[in-house]
Amino acid sequence: MEPILFYGVPQGCSLGSIIALEWLGEPYRLSRIEMLEHPWPAAFARINPLNLTPAYLTAERHIVNESSAILLHLAARRNNLLGYAQGTPEYDRLNRMLAYLNTEFFSAFRPLWIACEMAANPPVQEMLRNLGNPRVQQACAYLDGLLAEREWIDGGSKRTVADAYFAAIARWAEYHQVLDVRQHPHLSRHLQKLRTDPAVIFADAIERQIEAKSGGRFRGHVTLDEVEPMLA
Known part of the structure; x- marks a missing residue:
């Protein structure tokens, strides 16, 4: 199979x-x-x-x-x-971006996911959201700055697995109602491009x-x- x-x-x-x-x-x-x-x-x-x-x-x-x-x-x-040969600068650049998305960007949403499970405890839920929202805002601002000068998220000339992963987790900002991604025009542009794929x-x-x-x-x-x- x-x-x-x-x-x-x-x-x-x-x-x-x-x-x-x-x-x-x-x-x-x-x-x-x-x-x-x-x-x-x-x-x-x-x-x-x-x-x-x-x-x-x-x-x-x-x-x-x-x-x-x-x-x-x-x-x-x-x-x-969807990537580059291991040992090349391009591979290292892709690996670095994928690592950022999989650690810092992903973890910024973790308090918000925990908050979803705390409906029976509104004060704790609010505390978690107050913890997560600024982290998501900061991470989105960072990616927006990178995408101001990039066609693809790793900085290369082709789409890679990093763009696939970005499409999966960047949507969480709207899902958790942290922000309107249009506040970050370059991030929003890239996300909308991917959404039409x-x-x-x-x-x-x-x-x-x-x-x-x-x-x-x-x-x-x-x-x-x-x-x-x-x-x-």
Whole structure:
């Protein structure tokens, strides 16, 4: 069977890996994980003992966990279509940007995600939002400054896995109602460009379970029950 990406919903950062797979143009399948349903299926712990998405099962049946590792794995395929050769300055530049997105930018939203789970405790919820909102504002301002002089987020001349990941997590600023991204015109421009991309439209439709047309080589969904025998 083709490689399988296990993606989380709703609003999972794994959206970036779906976008990258579409851009890559190699056959793949998806397996949907409802992150708000507890407990998670026991079989998933064999894929990622931390019960986190995304996770990626390669065609050779190796498991790759963590967004940055999955994205760099995909970036190296098809003669570095979505990345650069390791050891080059371009690779280091991409890796640096992906690391920033996966640490500083992602973590800025963490208090806001925790706040979503604190509806029964409004004072704590407000405290968390007050903690997270300035961090998101600061991170968006930083990326806006970079994008003022860049066509693609890593500073190169082509789209990369970093753009796919950016599309997945930059949307959280609006989801959490932290800001109107139009306050940051260069960030807003780049996000809107990505939102019109067929791969991004497809990934969003997959996440929302509406009709989706793949421009890549998506081969359908599989269940964890179907995958489990492959993990032996």
